[in-house]
Structures are given as structure tokens and as C-alpha cells.
Amino acid sequence: MIERPGNDAALAALRAALGAERVLTEPAVLEIYAGDDGPGRCPPRAVVFPRSHEEVAALVRAAHGARLPLVARGAGSGNVGGALPTPGSVVVSFECMQRILEFDPADRLMRVETGVITAEIERLARSQGLFYPPDPGSAPYCRIGGNLAMNAAGPRALKYGVTRDYVLGLRAVGGDGRTLVSGCRTSKGVVGYDLTRLLVGSEGTLALITEATLRLLPAPAAVGTLRVCYDATAQACRAVQRVMAQPIIPCALEFMDAHALAAIQRAGGAIDLPAATRAMLMVEADGEAAQVAAHLQSLRQALEGPGLVEIKQAMAADEVARLWSARRALSGAVKALAPLKINEDIVVPVSRLPELMARIEALAERYRLPIVSFGHAGNGNLHVNIMAHPERAGEMARAEACLRALFETVLELGGTLSGEHGIGAAKRAFVPLEIPADTLALMRAIKRAFDPHGILNPGKMFPDEISD
Numbered sequence: 462m463i464e465r466p467g468n469d470a471a472l473a474a475l476r477a478a479l480g481a482e483r484v485l486t487e488p489a490v491l492e493i494y495a496g497d498d499g500p501g502r503c504p505p506r507a508v509v510f511p512r513s514h515e516e517v518a519a520l521v522r523a524a525h526g527a528r529l530p531l532v533a534r535g536a537g538s539g540n541v542g543g544a545l546p547t548p549g550s551v552v553v554s555f556e557c558m559q560r561i562l563e564f565d566p567a568d569r570l571m572r573v574e575t576g577v578i579t580a581e582i583e584r585l586a587r588s589q590g591l592f593y594p595p596d597p598g599s600a601p602y603c604r605i606g607g608n609l610a611m612n613a614a615g616p617r618a619l620k621y622g623v624t625r626d627y628v629l630g631l632r633a634v635g636g637d638g639r640t641l642v643s644g645c646r647t648s649k650g651v652v653g654y655d656l657t658r659l660l661v662g663s664e665g666t667l668a669l670i671t672e673a674t675l676r677l678l679p680a681p682a683a684v685g686t687l688r689v690c691y692d693a694t695a696q697a698c699r700a701v702q703r704v705m706a707q708p709i710i711p712c713a714l715e716f717m718d719a720h721a722l723a724a725i726q727r728a729g730g731a732i733d734l735p736a737a738t739r740a741m742l743m744v745e746a747d748g749e750a751a752q753v754a755a756h757l758q759s760l761r762q763a764l765e766g767p768g769l770v771e772i773k774q775a776m777a778a779d780e781v782a783r784l785w786s787a788r789r790a791l792s793g794a795v796k797a798l799a800p801l802k803i804n805e806d807i808v809v810p811v812s813r814l815p816e817l818m819a820r821i822e823a824l825a826e827r828y829r830l831p832i833v834s835f836g837h838a839g840n841g842n843l844h845v846n847i848m849a850h851p852e853r854a855g856e857m858a859r860a861e862a863c864l865r866a867l868f869e870t871v872l873e874l875g876g877t878l879s880g881e882h883g884i885g886a887a888k889r890a891f892v893p894l895e896i897p898a899d900t901l902a903l904m905r906a907i908k909r910a911f912d913p914h915g916i917l918n919p920g921k922m923f924p925d926e927i928s929d
């Protein structure tokens with residue numbers, strides 16, 4: 462049984478573990494922690510601010526004893542309600558755990574507390590000629606703990622992989638308060654089950670991650686960017702296929718459809734496109750300076766083909782930034798289109814992208830809703846935004862039907878429901894569409910092994926269990 466609001470003994474146990482000044486219950490504070498970047502809101506019962514692994518362990522032991530639900534929180538930038546409190550839950554904020562514990566350029570690693578802001582890791586790594594490749598758009602404010610829990614990624618995932626690929630080891634606290642240690646600090650290691658890979662992407666449902674040992678790479682010396690315009694979505698998708706079929710892997714291959722480009726223009730974004738443009742790709746290569754020029758040349762050859770309207774190239778940092786400005790403006794520009802943005806991040810094999818885009822256009826027509834698509838096309842990972850006005854009669858029902866039809870389409874094309882944003886509260890009802898019942902049962906058993914009383918982020922990732 463999960464603890465319900467009203468039992469002050471549970472909060473007293475948290476105060477005993479952390480000190481009263483780091484257990485806040487003022488309504489104004491609770492309101493700040495009532496949700497993430499997704500649509501739901503629910504003020505928690507309290508917010509707690511541990512300062513160390515030991516304090517996290519002490520507070521989880523207290524919560525385990527009191528059957529008190531805990532919701533870990535980084536910066537609350539997630540958009541699937543992963544950090545959305547459930548009624549009566551306590552938010553565990555990692556804001557006071559921002560220490561860099563170790564930075565060893567020779568071993569190419571950094572050990573950090575999980576409240577560290579992602580961009581700070583990147584900044585520090587660059588100061589020694591290294592870099593931390595995962596680059597979510599939210600890096601200037603999200604925290605590495607949130608990235609680990611969601612296995613976050615960004616444009617560079619195409620060449621360098623996702624958060625999971627850069628974690629050597631973790632320290633964490635399971636749902637009964639036990640300390641868990643996974644991985645090692647070397648680039649090879651095969652002792653025991655790989656709990657690191659299990660905890661990364663577990664959305665705060667298996668353990669609270671307190672420390673991470675991150676793998677770093679030598680920073681590429683140069684980047685060069687191509688902005689490529691096409692006269693039709695299908696032509697841009699075919700160009701993506703040509704790029705992925707040749708040997709040079711770009712460090713970014715981003716797509717924007719005509720609706721995304723129109724949204725940027727409507728929001729006053731500085732984007733100067735030929736009139737015939739109906740879709741755009743941003744393609745980037747990195748490496749040694751001489752190598753980048755040669756790679757861009759090869760990529761240009763793959764990008765040239767039917768429907769090409771224009772290719773613009775940039776090598777200098779300010780020119781590169783100018784070309785990327787449209788992509789960076791997108792999130793806000795799309796939000797301005799309608800009060801509700803159902804923001805999905807589905808993935809299909811690259812070979813199925815043209816078919817996916819054609820079927821998304823058909824869904825928009827069938828359900829009479831604008832759908833704006835853009836994203837990491839080289840990974841087949843698109844942010845598909847169904848725009849809705851909840852106040853208009855019947856529009857929410859159409860949006861929900863459209864969402865289900867989108868997910869069914871994606872699975873039919875051999876894809877997956879989420880590439881990087883995760884499941885959280887928002888998508889959990891759809892998980893059985895993708896994961897077979899026996900596999901789901903095994904996942905639930907793993908959850909019980911880590912968190913016997915089910916206090917860690919209840920109501921996330923999986924649909925509720927139906928008891929007979």
C-alpha cells in the first residue's frame with residue numbers, strides 16, 4: 462500500500478533524515494514542483510533537497526518504511542510527465558547535488574553528482590580538449606540525472622550515440638534504501654549483469670541515481686554545416702536515405718517539414734528560404750579541419766538529387782550558428798501554433814521515412830488537425846507534434862484518436878514509440894502496443910526487485926496492473 466496524504470509521521474521521518482530546512486511544504490514551493498514541461502500538474506506533498514548520496518539513501522529508507530511515494534526531479538524539462546508528482550508524493554530534487562567529483566582527462570572520464578547541469582559537463586570537458594557527446598536541446602538547463610533517467614539524446618546521437626553509450630558506471634539508491642553500484646571506471650568491463658544499461662532509461666522507477674562516471678571523447682577540431690532545401694517532403698526523406706547509405710556519418714542530420722518552416726516564419730524567425738522550399742535538412746560533419754571539407758563534399762553528392770532547391774554551406778562558427786538558428790527556434794515557434802502540443806518522438810527505420818511522412822499527412826487530413834514534424838531524421842527519430850485546441854468541441858477526441866493511429870502506424874513500419882523523450886505518465890497506456898505481455902511481466906518483476914513497495918515514481922512508464 463502506498464502512503465496517502467495526511468500521515469505526518471512520514472514527513473517527520475524525512476525531516477529526521479535531512480533536517481527540517483530541506484523538507485519544504487509551503488504551497489508556493491509545491492506549485493513550482495507540480496509538473497514538468499508536459500501538460501499535467503499535481504502539487505506534491507513536499508519537496509526535499511538532499512545534498513549527498515548518504516542523504517538520498519537515508520531519505521529513501523525513511524520513505525520505504527512509511528510507504529511514501531518519491532518522484533525524482535532534475536530540472537523538470539522532460540515533456541512526458543516523468544517528473545510529474547502523483548497525489549501524496551514527495552519530490553526529490555537533485556538541485557543541491559551539483560559537485561564534479563572527479564575529472565580525469567587521461568582516463569577520459571568525469572564523475573559527477575547527478576544534479577549537475579548537462580552543459581556544465583560539456584563546458585568542463587571542452588576546457589581540456591575533450592567533449593561529452595550527448596546534446597539534448599535542453600542541455601543549458603537540464604540535469605545529468607534527468608538525462609540518465611530518460612537516456613536523453615540530441616542531433617549528435619547519429620554519429621556518437623545516446624547518453625547510455627557514455628556511462629561507465631553509476632551509484633544509486635534502490636527503492637528500499639540500499640546502495641547500488643554498477644559498472645567500473647575502465648572502458649572495458651564485463652563482471653556481472655549490466656545494471657548500468659538497465660538503470661539508464663529507467664525513468665526514476667528503479668533507483669535514484671546519485672553519481673555517474675561519464676566517458677568523454679577527444680573534441681573534434683572543426684565542424685561544417687549544410688542547409689539543404691527540397692521542393693517536397695518525400696524528396697528530403699529520400700536524400701536522408703542516400704546520405705545514410707554512403708560511408709560518411711554526419712554528426713547531425715536534421716529534418717524540418719513545411720509546417721515547421723512556416724511556424725518559424727510566423728514566429729518571426731530569421732530564416733531566408735527559396736520560395737519553392739517545402740522541406741529542409743541540416744547536415745553537419747565534424748573532425749579535423751581538412752577532413753571536414755572532404756566529408757561535406759561527399760555529403761553534398763549524396764544530398765544532390767531530385768527536388769533539390771538549394772544547398773548552403775557554412776564553416777565559420779558564426780555562419781554555422783546562423784544556419785542552425787531556424788532549428789533552434791523551432792520548439793517555441795511550434796508551441797505558439799495552438800494551446801496544446803501533443804509532442805511525440807517516434808522512430809522508424811530510415812528506409813521507411815518517406816512512407817511515414819506520407820501517412821502523417823494523411824492522418825492530419827483525416828483527423829483535421831495540424832501536424833508539425835521535425836527532428837533527427839538520420840536516426841529515423843521525428844518529433845511529431847499534433848496541435849490541438851482543447852476548448853473546441855470534439856477536437857480532443859480527434860487528437861487522441863490521431864495519436865493512437867500515429868503509434869499504430871509507427872509500429873507497423875517497424876519503429877518504436879519513443880526515441881529519447883521516454884514514456885513517463887503521458888504514454889504509458891500505449892506501452893502494451895509495443896512490448897509483449899510476457900516481457901512486460903518480466904519488467905514488472907525487475908521493478909519489484911529494485912523497489913519492493915513500489916514507492917519510486919509510481920504511475921510512470923507502464924500502465925496500471927489490472928488485478929483479478
Ligand SMILES: Cc1cc2nc3c(=O)[nH]c(=O)nc-3n(C[C@H](O)[C@H](O)[C@H](O)COP(=O)(O)OP(=O)(O)OC[C@H]3O[C@@H](n4cnc5c(N)ncnc54)[C@H](O)[C@@H]3O)c2cc1C
Binds near residue numbers: 610792
Ligand atoms: C526545449 C526542450 C528541448 C528538449 N530537447 C531534448 C532533446 O534534444 N533530446 C532529449 O532527449 N530530450 C529533450 N528534451 C526533454 C528533456 O529535456 C530531457 O528528457 C531531459 O533529459 C530531462 O532532464 P531534466 O533534468 O529536466 O529531468 P526531469 O524532467 O526533471 O526528469 C526526467 C525524468 O528523470 C527522472 N530523474 C531525474 N533525476 C533523476 C535521478 N537523479 N535519478 C533517477 N531518476 C531521475 C525523473 O523522475 C523523470 O522521470 C527537451 C525538452 C525541452 C523543454
